[in-house]
Amino acid sequence: MVLELRQISKKVGQDTHLYPTSLRLEPGKFNILLGATNSGKTSLIKILSGLEKPTTGEVWMDGENVTGVTPQKRNIALVHQFFVNYPHLNVFENIASPLRVAGVAKSEISDRVKEAADILQLGPMLYRQPGELSGGQQQRCALARAIVKESKAIFLDEPLANLDYKLREELRDQLPELFAGRGAIVVYATSEPSEALLLGGNTALVHAGKITQFGETTAVYRNPVDAISAEVFSDPPINVTNVTKTGNWIRLNDAVKWKATGSSADLADGPYTIGIRPHFIKPEKDKKGLVEILGKVEITELSGSESVAHFQVSGNTWVSLDSGVHPYQIGEEHLFYMDPTACFYFDADGKLAATGGTDG
């Protein structure tokens, strides 16, 4: 069982929603589509699921071209950001609806619905109307409808986006085991990098109608192929700025320069863009070889376990992330310490040219 997009693209009128893109998904792991709102995640899901036809290209499922095949015949399930349930059917009937349409025998329906409801802790609510459920329960009901029919592919389009923080965490923890061992291809769209890392599996980065990178989630995080991929997969946002390489030295501005490390030592002289994640810029010197950067603190976010500071360096805003609580004064000039070995070096086209030595 393989689900494959072959050079698909999608245009609606004059707007291009997706540029020619290929993707090959296999069962057994979560496949995460990570990208900002309007980046094309939902368009990809609509084409993967068959709700929409691609303008060009083909969709292959199980070695068969299913490009024009309706979603019903593809045997898939979709869970939306909105809690979509049939409004005047109770929870039992909602979960049973795909089985009824498929013509499954009555006794079997009852068993399968109860099993799915138990997994999603909906047992006591089987005979309530969706309107009487909380948001989390409504979404559980939608999830139960997705797993009850034993689909070949299950699509989850930001299913937790409309839930409050606590419910989101709770349901997110249950998701991987919910789909484990079902042999279905699971596709999960999200706009939150942390969610991708938490769920693991494979991640495709989606940006402006293109998939910029696809691979094992941690590998994609550690080794971005270009500046855009690094930006899409970083929270808080990765620091991006221009530097110049001359000889062995990399220069940020008149005051800040450092010796090239790792593969960046082999780069030709010239201008580059660097990307460095916030947690490699700290307010205190905790090891050798760090580069001092003087910045003016503008915004701070202290969460208890983490301290984030936004500071100005020669016209650019940088972000630093440190563990614990660090006292900052807004407006103060503060020395930050950057680890140059954690820098990504991108060339003029935005492609990864070198790294400072360690993975990001």
Added chain:
Amino acid sequence: MKTINQKGWFFVAPVVILVAFNALIPLMTVVNYSVQETFGNNLFLWQGLDWFQNLLRSDRFYGALGRQALFTSTILLIEIPLGVAIALAMPRKGIWVPVCLVLMSLPLLIPWNVVGAMWNIFTLPDIGLAGYFLNSVLGINYDMTQDPFAAWTTIIIMDVWHWTSLVVLLSYAGIISIPDPYYQAAKIDGASGWAVFWFIQLPKMKRVLTIAVLLRFMDSFNIYTEPFVLTGGGPGNATTLLSIDLVKTALGQFDLGPAAAMSLIYFAVTLLVSWIFYSYMTKDEE
């Protein structure tokens, strides 16, 4: 000791005054008339509940009430399904949406007496376009001034023409507010067009349809101007609906007492039916 601030009354006063002048005082005048015999020269005679008793024993009242019930149920049975069907057939995006909406609103903008006059002239057998066509071209014997059946047909068609748009617009608002994911879910389940209507669109339209039925019930149950201008209640008493009968009693015969009693019963029936219907439709939405 507890201090009591009487200034709070000033804040409630505007509403009290408004409701008093708007509803309470006019209603009480009617109650006042309904228990007395009114003569000229400001002479009144106490009657108690006589008028109510007479009315509830009179065939004339039940005749008018029956015709009213028949009229209202007929137009509801036509306008609600027809309105929903038209709303479903209307485009949901594109340049035709405003065109359809404007076309639909047009009948609603025409004053009631103009509608009555329009349909009167339109259906007159000798000079009206429809009347002449039916009689002289198709050879169907149609005369709403003589034939009760023709009069009823005309009144109902007129009301359907005038008010179906309201149902269409309300249903349309209900339909376009259904989020796309519902249709996608139905598509993935492989639901038929009929199932989409029955399991998604109709339940999602329940609230607006409740309002539509209520509005059409109240308006049609109280209808006066259009049938009055069109048929004047005739031929005979064939189209004398409740409000027409009421005006005949009050102004034609100057029987203020019976007319007031009739108004109150009329009002109570409208209120009761609306309340029962609304409570039934919203009983699961606590």
